[in-house]
Amino acid sequence: MKTTKEISLGDIAARAEELRGENMTLNMGPSHPATHGVLRLSLELDGDKVVKCDPVIGYLHRGDEKIAENMTYNQFVPYTDRLDYLAPLANNVAYAIAVEKLAGLKMPERCEAIRVVCCEMARISSHLLGLGVYAMDTGAWTVFMYTFNEREKLYSLFEELTGARFTTSYTRIGGLTRDLPEGWLKKVEVFCDGVLKVIDEVDKLLTRNGIFLERTEGIAPISKELALAYGLTGPNLRASGVGFDLRKDKPYSGYEKYDFDVPVGTKGDCFDRYLVRMEEVRQSVRILRQACKNMPGGAWYAEDAKKIFLPPKAKVMTKMEELIQNFMIVTEGPQIPAGEVYFEAENPKGALGFYVVSNGGGVPYRLRIRGPSFVSLSILPAIVPGNYLTDIASILGSLDFVMGECDR
Amino acid sequence: MEAAVLTDRFPRTQVLASQDMPTYQVAGEDLVETVRFLRDAQGFDLLADLCGIDWKDRTPRFGVVIHLLSTTHKEYVRLHVGAVNDAVPSVSSLHPGANWHEREAFDMFGIRFEGHPDPRRILMWDAYPYHPLRKEFPLAGIEVPLPAADVAEVTGQTVEPAPMMGGPFVSPGGKMSEGEPSALDQSWNEEKPKA
Numbered sequence: 001m002k003t004t005k006e007i008s009l010g011d012i013a014a015r016a017e018e019l020r021g022e023n024m025t026l027n028m029g030p031s032h033p034a035t036h037g038v039l040r041l042s043l044e045l046d047g048d049k050v051v052k053c054d055p056v057i058g059y060l061h062r063g064d065e066k067i068a069e070n071m072t073y074n075q076f077v078p079y080t081d082r083l084d085y086l087a088p089l090a091n092n093v094a095y096a097i098a099v100e101k102l103a104g105l106k107m108p109e110r111c112e113a114i115r116v117v118c119c120e121m122a123r124i125s126s127h128l129l130g131l132g133v134y135a136m137d138t139g140a141w142t143v144f145m146y147t148f149n150e151r152e153k154l155y156s157l158f159e160e161l162t163g164a165r166f167t168t169s170y171t172r173i174g175g176l177t178r179d180l181p182e183g184w185l186k187k188v189e190v191f192c193d194g195v196l197k198v199i200d201e202v203d204k205l206l207t208r209n210g211i212f213l214e215r216t217e218g219i220a221p222i223s224k225e226l227a228l229a230y231g232l233t234g235p236n237l238r239a240s241g242v243g244f245d246l247r248k249d250k251p252y253s254g255y256e257k258y259d260f261d262v263p264v265g266t267k268g269d270c271f272d273r274y275l276v277r278m279e280e281v282r283q284s285v286r287i288l289r290q291a292c293k294n295m296p297g298g299a300w301y302a303e304d305a306k307k308i309f310l311p312p313k314a315k316v317m318t319k320m321e322e323l324i325q326n327f328m329i330v331t332e333g334p335q336i337p338a339g340e341v342y343f344e345a346e347n348p349k350g351a352l353g354f355y356v357v358s359n360g361g362g363v364p365y366r367l368r369i370r371g372p373s374f375v376s377l378s379i380l381p382a383i384v385p386g387n388y389l390t391d392i393a394s395i396l397g398s399l400d401f402v403m404g405e406c407d408r
Numbered sequence: 409m410e411a412a413v414l415t416d417r418f419p420r421t422q423v424l425a426s427q428d429m430p431t432y433q434v435a436g437e438d439l440v441e442t443v444r445f446l447r448d449a450q451g452f453d454l455l456a457d458l459c460g461i462d463w464k465d466r467t468p469r470f471g472v473v474i475h476l477l478s479t480t481h482k483e484y485v486r487l488h489v490g491a492v493n494d495a496v497p498s499v500s501s502l503h504p505g506a507n508w509h510e511r512e513a514f515d516m517f518g519i520r521f522e523g524h525p526d527p528r529r530i531l532m533w534d535a536y537p538y539h540p541l542r543k544e545f546p547l548a549g550i551e552v553p554l555p556a557a558d559v560a561e562v563t564g565q566t567v568e569p570a571p572m573m574g575g576p577f578v579s580p581g582g583k584m585s586e587g588e589p590s591a592l593d594q595s596w597n598e599e600k601p602k603a
Contacts, residue, residue, distance in 0.1 A: 057530060057531065058529075058531035058532060061531040065516075065541060066540060066547060101427075101428060102427075228453050228454050229503060229504050229505060230503075230504055231454050231455045231503065231505030231506075233454075233456075242479060244479040249479075249482040339426070339427055340426065340431075340486075341428050342428065342456075342457070342475050342484065342486065343428075344456060351456065353456060353457050353475070355459060355473065355475070357461065366461050366462075368457070368459040368461075368473075370456065370457040370459075370475075374508065375508075377508075378507060378508040382504070407531060408531075
C-alpha cells in the first residue's frame with residue numbers, strides 16, 4: 001500500500017484559484033486618521049492586497065457653488081478660505097484674480113507683489129503641514145513637531161497681516177483689505193531663514209531614512225501619461241515628470257518677475273512627490289526673499305476700479321460721491337460686466353480654477369470651483385489596486401489633498 | 409491654434425466671443441471627435457475642468473463647459489456643449505479625469521452623460537431626489553429623508569432646510585433699492601401652514 005504523496009510548488013500554483021478565499025470588502029473612513037478628513041474608501045481586498053478601490057466623497061459638501069450664486073462677489077471671499085483651508089491666502093488670491101480678469105482690471109505692482117508674498121507663504125504653510133503629516137502617516141512623529149513649530153510662526157505673521165490666523169479673507173475684488181503692516185516684511189525675511197533650517201533638518205531626518213524609503217520608494221508610481229490623462233496638476237503632476245507650473249507657464253500676478261526653479265520628479269512614486277514638495281518650499285523661500293527685497297511702493301488697490309473697490313475711508317466720510325459709491329458697493333456688490341472667465345492659479349495642492357459666468361451686476365450667475373484635491377482623488381481607483389492595505393496611508397499622504405476643497 | 413482648424417473640420421462648430429481664451433460652441437454629436445482631435449492633433453492633453461451650467465431660459469436649458477489645457481503650447485481652449493434632451497456624450501474614455509467631473513455635473517444638474525462607465529451621484533448620496541445646482545432649487549434646500557434608512561426609522565429625523573436668518577444678503581441690482589438688503593432667494597421666508 002502506497003502511503004506517501006508527492007507535493008510540489010507547481011501543484012500549489014495550479015491550485016491557486018481553488019486556494020483563493022473570498023474577497024473582503026472594507027470601508028476605510030470616513031473617520032480615519034490616514035484619510036486626512038472625511039474621505040471614505042470602499043476597498044475590496046484579497047488578503048491584504050487591494051483589488052478594487054472606490055472613493056466615496058461628499059461628506060463635507062456645503063454647496064459653495066450654490067451659495068456663490070446667491071451673494072455678492074466680496075461676500076464670497078470668506079467661503080474661499082474654507083476650500084483648501086491649509087492655504088486660505090492662496091485661495092483668496094486665486095478668486096480675486098479670476099473676478100478681476102472678468103472685470104478687466106489691472107492691479108498695481110504693489111498689490112501684485114503682496115499677493116505673491118501671500119501665495120508663497122500659503123504654499124510653505126501647506127507644504128509644511130503636508131510633509132509633517134506625511135512623515136506621521138509613514139511612522140515618524142518627530143518631523144511633524146518640527147514643521148508645526150514653523151507653521152505656528154507663519155500663522156502669527158498671517159495674524160498680523162490679515163487679523164486672522166486661519167480664515168484670512170485678505171483679498172477684495174480690486175485689491176486687498178489693507179496694506180502691509182510696518183516692519184512686517186522684515187519679519188517675513190527672518191522667518192525665511194528659520195524655515196530653511198527646518199527644511200534641512202527634515203531633509204536629514206527623512207530623505208535617507210530606511211523606514212521612510214521603504215514606505216515610499218516605488219509605491220504607487222504615476223506615469224506621465226496617467227497623470228495627464230487624469231488631469232493632475234501641481235506637485236503631483238510635476239513629480240510624474242511633467243514640468244508644468246502655472247506660475248512659469250501662465251504667469252499671473254507678476255510671477256514672471258521672479259527667479260525660481262520648478263522641481264520635477266522622474267518616477268512619479270510617493271517618494272518623488274515628497275521630494276518635489278521639499279524643493280518647492282526652498283523655491284518659495286527664494287521667491288519670498290526677492291519679493292521682500294523689491295517690494296514696490298504705490299497703491300495697493302486698483303484706483304480706477306470705481307464701482308468695484310471700496311473708496312478710502314477718509315473720503316467716504318468727507319465726500320458725497322465716495323459715500324454713495326461705498327453704499328452701492330456694499331449693498332449691491334462690485335459691478336462686474338457680463339461675460340465668462342476661467343482662471344487657474346498654481347495653489348499648493350495644484351491648479352485651483354474658478355469659472356465665473358456673469359450677467360452683469362454684483363452677483364455671479366454661475367461660479368464653478370475646480371478643486372485640485374477633487375482631481376487628485378479621482379486617480380485613486382487607477383493607482384491603489386495592486387498595493388497592500390498598509391500602503392494606502394502612504395499613497396493618500398503623498399497626494400496631499402484637502403477634503404474641504406474636494407467636496408466644496 | 410487657428411479657429412479655422414476646428415471649424416473646417418467640424419462645420420457645425422461655431423466660434424464664440426470671449427475675452428480670455430478661444431471659445432467654441434460644439435454640437436453634441438461632434439463632441440467626442442472634437443476632444444479627440446484636440447488631444448491627439450493639437451496637443452490639448454489635459455482636461456482642466458468640465459462642469460455643467462443651467463442657462464434657465466435657453467434651449468437646450470443645460471449646457472456643459474469643458475476647459476482643455478495644452479501643457480506643451482501652454483494655452484487653454486473652452487468648449488460649450490448644449491445638453492439636448494439633458495444628455496451629452498461622455499468624454500471620459502478620452503480623458504479618464506472627466507469621469508468624476510461628469511458624475512458631479514449629473515449630480516448637480518441632472519445632465520446625463522451617454523457612455524459614462526459609472527453614472528452615479530458623487531457629492532450627494534445615491535438616493536437624493538434633487539439636482540441642487542438647478543436654478544429653481546432653493547438655496548436653503550428641501551426636506552428629504554435621511555440617507556440612512558435605519559437611522560431615520562429609529563430617530564424619525566429628516567434632512568431639514570438650512571436656517572437662513574442672518575444672511576447672505578444682497579440687494580437687487582440695477583437702480584438703488586428702497587428696502588434693506590435681503591437674501592436673493594426668499595423661498596425660506598414664505599409662510600408655511602403649521603403642521
